[in-house]
Amino acid sequence: MLAQGIRSHRRWIVLALIALVALALAPVFLAPFHIRVAQLFLFSAALAVAWTILGGFAGYWSFGHTAFIGLGAFVAALVETSFQIKPAGLNFVVGMLAGTGACAVLAALLAYPILRLRGIYFAIAMLGVSQVLGELNNNVDAFKGSLGIVLPQIAPAHVEPQAFYYYLFLIAGVLTLGAAFAVKVTRLGHGLLAIREDEDTARMLGVPTERYKTAAFVLSAVLTGMLGIIYAHALGYITSGSVYRTDFSLNVMVYALLGGIGTLAGPILGAGIMVVLTQMVLGRLLDTHMFVTGALLVAIVMLAPRGILGYVAPLLRWRKDGASP
Amino acid sequence: MQLVLQTLVDGLVLGGLYSLAAIGFSLIFGVMNVVNLSHGVIVLIGAYLSYFFWQTLGVDPLLSIPPVMAVLFCLGYVYQRGLIQLAVDRSSLVASMLVTFGVALMLRNLLVLIFSPDFKSITPSWAFTFFVIGPVTVDLVRISALCASLVLLSLLALALHRTGIGRVIRATAQQDLAARLCGVDVRHVYGLTFGMSAAFAGASGAILGIVMPFSPPDEVHWTINAFVVVTLGGVGSPSGALLGGLLLGVISTATSQAIGPAFPNVMMFLILVVMLLVRPAGLLGNAFSGSR
Numbered sequence: 001m002l003a004q005g006i007r008s009h010r011r012w013i014v015l016a017l018i019a020l021v022a023l024a025l026a027p028v029f030l031a032p033f034h035i036r037v038a039q040l041f042l043f044s045a046a047l048a049v050a051w052t053i054l055g056g057f058a059g060y061w062s063f064g065h066t067a068f069i070g071l072g073a074f075v076a077a078l079v080e081t082s083f084q085i086k087p088a089g090l091n092f093v094v095g096m097l098a099g100t101g102a103c104a105v106l107a108a109l110l111a112y113p114i115l116r117l118r119g120i121y122f123a124i125a126m127l128g129v130s131q132v133l134g135e136l137n138n139n140v141d142a143f144k145g146s147l148g149i150v151l152p153q154i155a156p157a158h159v160e161p162q163a164f165y166y167y168l169f170l171i172a173g174v175l176t177l178g179a180a181f182a183v184k185v186t187r188l189g190h191g192l193l194a195i196r197e198d199e200d201t202a203r204m205l206g207v208p209t210e211r212y213k214t215a216a217f218v219l220s221a222v223l224t225g226m227l228g229i230i231y232a233h234a235l236g237y238i239t240s241g242s243v244y245r246t247d248f249s250l251n252v253m254v255y256a257l258l259g260g261i262g263t264l265a266g267p268i269l270g271a272g273i274m275v276v277l278t279q280m281v282l283g284r285l286l287d288t289h290m291f292v293t294g295a296l297l298v299a300i301v302m303l304a305p306r307g308i309l310g311y312v313a314p315l316l317r318w319r320k321d322g323a324s325p
Numbered sequence: 326m327q328l329v330l331q332t333l334v335d336g337l338v339l340g341g342l343y344s345l346a347a348i349g350f351s352l353i354f355g356v357m358n359v360v361n362l363s364h365g366v367i368v369l370i371g372a373y374l375s376y377f378f379w380q381t382l383g384v385d386p387l388l389s390i391p392p393v394m395a396v397l398f399c400l401g402y403v404y405q406r407g408l409i410q411l412a413v414d415r416s417s418l419v420a421s422m423l424v425t426f427g428v429a430l431m432l433r434n435l436l437v438l439i440f441s442p443d444f445k446s447i448t449p450s451w452a453f454t455f456f457v458i459g460p461v462t463v464d465l466v467r468i469s470a471l472c473a474s475l476v477l478l479s480l481l482a483l484a485l486h487r488t489g490i491g492r493v494i495r496a497t498a499q500q501d502l503a504a505r506l507c508g509v510d511v512r513h514v515y516g517l518t519f520g521m522s523a524a525f526a527g528a529s530g531a532i533l534g535i536v537m538p539f540s541p542p543d544e545v546h547w548t549i550n551a552f553v554v555v556t557l558g559g560v561g562s563p564s565g566a567l568l569g570g571l572l573l574g575v576i577s578t579a580t581s582q583a584i585g586p587a588f589p590n591v592m593m594f595l596i597l598v599v600m601l602l603v604r605p606a607g608l609l610g611n612a613f614s615g616s617r
Contacts (some may be wrong), residue, residue, distance in 0.1 A: 085486045120360055120422075124552060125601045128594040131549075135594070207517040246545075250426065257423060287438065294430030298408070301424045305416030 005185020008204035012265065014197045015179070023170055027163045035162045041275040043231055048246065048255040048267030050223035050262055054216045054252070056262040058195030060115065061251055063123040064130030065224055070244035071106060072099035072225025073138060073232035077149040084152070092154045096229055103225030104218050111214040118199070126164055127249070134244030142210050145240035153235050160320030165234040172230055178224045183219065192216055196262070258300050269308060327460040332582050333575060338467040340513035340574020341474035347520030347549055347554035348481060348566040350401060355561020356498040358410060358520045360422045363429035363546030367523050370432065371397060372447075372539050373440055379447050386447045386535050390477075393531050394423060394524035400574055401523025402516045404428075408511060408520070429544060434521040436541040452564025464516040470532045475567075477528055483523070522607055553597045 006013065023042075027035055047065070055061045076099030085091040114125050137145035155164035183189045191212040194202035203209045232238045252267070255274055259266030277296070283291050304311060350364040372586070374393045378384040383391075414423040423594065455464035485491040497504040497514045505511050533539060550573065558569025577589035 095568075117601060120418075121601055124360075124556075125598050127549075128598045128601075132591055132598070135587075135591045139591070155406040190394075216453045240414035249417075253423065257420070276488070288434060290430045292426040294434070298424050298429030301412055301416060301427070305420060 001186045002182060003179070009181075009185065020170075020174065024167075027166050032162055035166055037275065037279045038130045039162070039166050039234065040279065041171055041272055042166070042173045043227060044177075044251065044255060044275055045268040045271035046169070046198050046227050047224060048252045048259075049173075049176050049180050049254040050220050050227065051263060052256055052262070052267050053183055053192075053220040053223070053262065054213075055186065055220075056256055056267070057192035057196065058213055058216050060217075061119075061123045061253065062126040062212065062220075064126035065220075065252060066130070066243070066245055066248040067126070067130035067133045068103045068107070068230065069223040069228030069248055070130070070134060070137060070240065072103050072144070072150070072228040073238055073243040074143060074240075075099040075102040076229040077151050077232060077238060078143070080152055081149060083240040088154050091152060097224065097249040099229045100222045100225045106312070107218045107221035108214065115210070115213045115217060126304050127246075128199075130244065130249060134240055137244060138240040143240075148237055148239040150237050154233055163232065168230050169227075169234075172227055176227070177264065177268075178222060179209060179219060183216065184264065188215060190214055193262075226233070254297060254300070256307075258304075258307060263309055265306075266307050266309045273308075282304070286308030328582070332463050332578050334461050334463060335467075336575030336578035337571055338463070338471045338574070339578060341471040342533055343550055343554055343571075343573050344567045344570025345474040345477055345532065346524060347551040347570055348563055349524075349526040349529075350548075351526075351555045351558075351560055351562070351566045352518055352522045354555060356494060357413075357515050358418055359413065360418075360425070360552075361409075361522070362422060362425040362431060362548055364522075364551050365544035365549075366432040366541075367397065367401070367546050368428045368530040369436060369539060369541060370400075370546045371527030372531075372534040373436060373445070374527065374532035374536050376440075376445055376447050379449070385449055386531055387449075387473060390528050390531050393527045397527035398524040399583035400518040402520035403517035404523070406516045408513065410515060417483060421422060429548070431436075433541045433544055437449060440541070441479050442541060444538040444540045445534075446538040449535065452535065456494065459588070461610075466558045470536050473532055474529070475601065476526065478567055481525065485563065490517065505580040540568035549595075553593050556597055556600050 014045070016104035022181030023038075026038060029298060030038060047069075051062065051065050053292075079098040080091050080095035082096065083091070085094055112130065114122065114129070117125050137143045139146070141147075153161075155161040183192070191202070191207045191209075193211055194207050195213065199209055232243060235242060252272070255265045255270035257270070258273060259268065278289075278293065282292055285292060300307075344389050346368050349367070350361055353359050353361050371393050375389045378389040378392065379386055396441075405488060406426060408428070409421055412421040443516075452466055453464070455462060456468075484497060493504070493509055493514055494517070496507070497509060497511055502513050504514070554566055554569035554573055556569070557572050558567070559565030573593065576592060580589045581591040
């Protein structure tokens with residue numbers, strides 16, 4: 001099924017490869033500030049794609065994905081600072097495995113009770129989970145959430161850190177997009193789509209809904225955790241407040257909704273537009289920043305309820321070959 | 326013993342305020358299935374309006390409740406008919422939630438611009454009177470806040486169960502299609518419900534202003550509180566909101582007393598998640614639609 005999926009999406013894949021080459025060459029030409037913006041874009045887009053695996057394909061909108069960013073970041077930070085394995089690269093890999101492992105375990109444990117809830121109730125339960133984790137992390141001294149943790153520097157001495165983290169985000173982004181694409185074109189993705197359209201019917205027709213939802217949830221959590229760990233290293237110093245952020249959870253939905261929900265190109269497009277807008281244009285409007293973001297959100301839902309791709313893709317007539325973005 | 330009684334009384338007083346602040350959220354959720362993430366900011370608009378009346382005209386905060394309710398009723402009606410209904414029609418219920426979130430961001434920013442991000446509080450001349458009843462100390466402010474909450478909730482319950490418009494609202498909540506077939510103008514009813522919800526949120530804001538200081542970022546807190554109250558008590562009924570609010574008040578004061586002042590939020594969300602899993606319809610089980 002994967003081979004067939006690759007064949008039917010070949011135009012999108014060519015487009016993605018061209019974009020990848022452009023992104024890989026970008027740091028050579030960009031000013032340091034723009035490299036930071038590009039980092040943020042890669043991080044946001046990858047988060048939105050990871051969220052899409054559950055929220056976009058299966059229709060289970062998580063309002064608390066920041067739980068996995070925070071959990072991954074803090075588990076990795078605690079492991080790395082307490083063991084301090086040499087060399088630094090190995091330490092990072094161990095931290096990464098521990099952090100993503102913790103996310104996988106949490107998602108698998110939560111899956112049984114919480115994925116039984118539907119619609120708004122699932123959304124709110126996840127919001128609750130992220131708040132509980134964030135508050136516990138902040139208030140239990142052993143987790144050092146309020147004090148903060150300084151992460152070990154992993155960029156090699158002769159490499160410029162900004163560019164190093166840029167490429168790290170790029171690799172993570174490619175991994176995330178690859179995983180999401182693999183889910184989308186295989187049996188799992190079709191099953192998730194069936195769940196989104198009508199879960200009871202899907203179940204009746206023999207789709208193993210529980211197993212598919214759990215798989216999507218765990219995969220989404222692991223990818224989100226991985227991104228959170230890289231983000232934590234790029235920050236260099238984390239507190240609960242800097243990684244358990246409700247605005248992460250909400251922004252990924254805005255990106256997906258703006259670009260086109262349920263697609264893979266949509267969240268990336270949405271993240272690109274929002275990051276450029278908020279960082280480069282609205283950065284000057286400190287007082288009314290929130291107002292403009294809110295107004296934009298309202299405008300998106302009212303004017304383009306199916307996202308930008310919902311309008312653009314049919315115009316391009318790329319869907320003739322049966323592949324969706 | 327005295328500590329337990331005092332904690333209980335404090336919790337109940339706080340809970341009365343929570344109930345009143347949540348009833349509007351509960352109504353909207355129950356009647357039109359819309360999760361109004363701008364509910365908290367409406368509560369705060371009520372508080373700031375009352376603050377404005379008190380500062381410029383010297384109106385007593387309890388007397389400012391009727392005008393605040395009237396203003397917010399009109400705003401709520403327009404908000405529903407002009408924006409939320411359009412969002413529901415054009416896309417989905419979940420998308421309408423994003424619209425209310427966007428509006429909450431905008432209004433919060435406006436409040437900061439108009440009233441500054443500083444904490445404000447309303448202190449009428451009688452603010453520092455208190456009584457000692459047996460072993461328990463209660464101040465007049467809190468007593469009047471609890472009484473006002475109870476009176477307003479009872480009025481709403483009467484309106485919903487004893488008047489014609491109340492019956493129409495309950496019918497629409499049960500099945501909007503059937504209500505429409507019986508000649509109910511469903512959109513108008515939605516507008517009225519939203520107006521009532523905003524009015525009661527505003528009233529709770531006026532009361533919250535005399536009980537505790539407030540600032541624009543608090544709105545998140547009030548929205549989430551409303552959600553917890555509704556999940557605890559049950560959707561769409563004043564009695565459910567009252568039960569949920571009182572429980573939440575007692576739980577949060579007891580948690581900060583017994584475990585530590587940093588933990589009421591943790592406890593609140595744990596209870597929220599557990600309640601969603603065990604009894605998603607709320608304790609009084611009045612959900613209009615199931616969660617699973």
